[in-house]
Amino acid sequence: MTMLRQRTISQPVSTKGVGLHSGRRVDITLRPAEANTGIVFHRVDLDTIVDIPARADLVGGTRMASVLQKDGVRVSTVEHLMSALAGLGIDNLHVDINAEEVPIMDGSAGTFVYLLRSAGLKELSVPKRFIRVLKPIEVREGEGSQAKWARLEPYDGFALEFAIDFQHPAINSTANFAKVDFARDSYVKSIARARTFGFASEVEALRAAGLARGGSLDNAIVLDEFRVLNSDGLRYDDEFVKHKILDAIGDLYLVGHPLVARYVAVKSGHDLNNQLARALLAAQDSWEYVSYAPEDQAVAAYAQEWQLA
Numbered sequence: 001m002t003m004l005r006q007r008t009i010s011q012p013v014s015t016k017g018v019g020l021h022s023g024r025r026v027d028i029t030l031r032p033a034e035a036n037t038g039i040v041f042h043r044v045d046l047d048t049i050v051d052i053p054a055r056a057d058l059v060g061g062t063r064m065a066s067v068l069q070k071d072g073v074r075v076s077t078v079e080h081l082m083s084a085l086a087g088l089g090i091d092n093l094h095v096d097i098n099a100e101e102v103p104i105m106d107g108s109a110g111t112f113v114y115l116l117r118s119a120g121l122k123e124l125s126v127p128k129r130f131i132r133v134l135k136p137i138e139v140r141e142g143e144g145s146q147a148k149w150a151r152l153e154p155y156d157g158f159a160l161e162f163a164i165d166f167q168h169p170a171i172n173s174t175a176n177f178a179k180v181d182f183a184r185d186s187y188v189k190s191i192a193r194a195r196t197f198g199f200a201s202e203v204e205a206l207r208a209a210g211l212a213r214g215g216s217l218d219n220a221i222v223l224d225e226f227r228v229l230n231s232d233g234l235r236y237d238d239e240f241v242k243h244k245i246l247d248a249i250g251d252l253y254l255v256g257h258p259l260v261a262r263y264v265a266v267k268s269g270h271d272l273n274n275q276l277a278r279a280l281l282a283a284q285d286s287w288e289y290v291s292y293a294p295e296d297q298a299v300a301a302y303a304q305e306w307q308l309a
Contacts, residue, residue: 023214
C-alpha cells in the first residue's frame with residue numbers, strides 16, 4: 001500500500017543574496033530535516049543560535065513582508081521561500097541564515113525552486129499530514145469599495161482565486177483576477193516566477209522607513225506613474241496578481257501543513273493572510289488533519305504530484 005509521504009531535501013544547498021528591505025548581504029543554507037520537524041529557521045549569526053519555527057502564530061510583522069519573531073529575534077521576508085516549499089511539497093527543512101532577512105533573489109520563488117530541486121527531493125517514511133477545511137473561515141477589513149477580504153472554504157483539492165485593484169495604468173492593462181487549481185495547473189510553470197512589484201514614487205519614503213533598501217530592477221518589477229520600467233517586461237501577462245497568489249501560498253503554508261481548501265481573496269496582503277491562518281487554526285471545529293493512503297485516495301491536486309510538474 002502506497003501513501004503520500006512527507007518530503008525533505010536530499011542534501012544541503014547554499015546560496016547568497018541581499019535582503020529586499022535591509023539591503024544587507026545574507027548567506028542561506030537549506031538542510032534536510034527529519035519527519036515531523038516542519039520548517040525551522042535558524043539565526044546562525046547570533047552568539048547563541050535562535051531557532052524559529054515557521055508558524056503563523058510567530059508572525060510578528062506584516063508590513064511589506066511576513067516576519068517571524070521569537071524572543072525578540074526576527075527572520076523577515078519568508079513568504080517566497082515558504083511558497084516554494086509549499087509548491088514542491090517539502091514538509092521538513094532546516095534553514096540556516098546569517099542575517100535578519102531571507103534574500104530576495106530575483107523577486108520570485110523561482111530561484112528557490114531551482115535551489116531546492118538542485119538539492120534533490122527526498123521522500124520520508126511518514127505520511128504527509130494535510131489540513132482539510134470543513135467550514136468557511138473569512139477575515140475582512142473596510143467597507144464597500146475599500147473592502148479587503150480573504151476566505152478559506154471547503155474544497156476537494158487546493159485552489160486559489162485572487163482579485164487586485166491598484167488603479168495603475170500598467171497594472172490595469174493586465175489581468176486583475178487570476179485563479180489556479182493545482183489539480184490541473186503547475187506551481188512551477190504558472191506561479192513560481194511571478195516577481196514582487198513596487199512603485200518608484202514610493203521608494204524614497206520606504207527607504208526612509210527602513211524598507212526596500214535592497215530593491216532594484218534585478219529583483220522586482222518597478223513601475224513609474226504610467227509603465228513598467230524593467231526592460232524585459234513581464235514574465236506572465238497576469239504577473240502582478242500571480243505574485244499575490246504566490247505570496248498567499250507562502251503565507252498560508254505557515255499553518256504548518258498543506259491545505260485541502262479553496263482560498264478566495266480580494267486585495268488581501270500579508271496581514272490579512274496571517275489573520276486568516278490564525279483564524280483557521282483557532283477555529284478547531286472548522287478543519288481536520290488528514291493523510292492519504294493508499295495514494296489514489298488523495299485529492300487530485302496532490303495525488304497527481306502537481307508540485308513536481
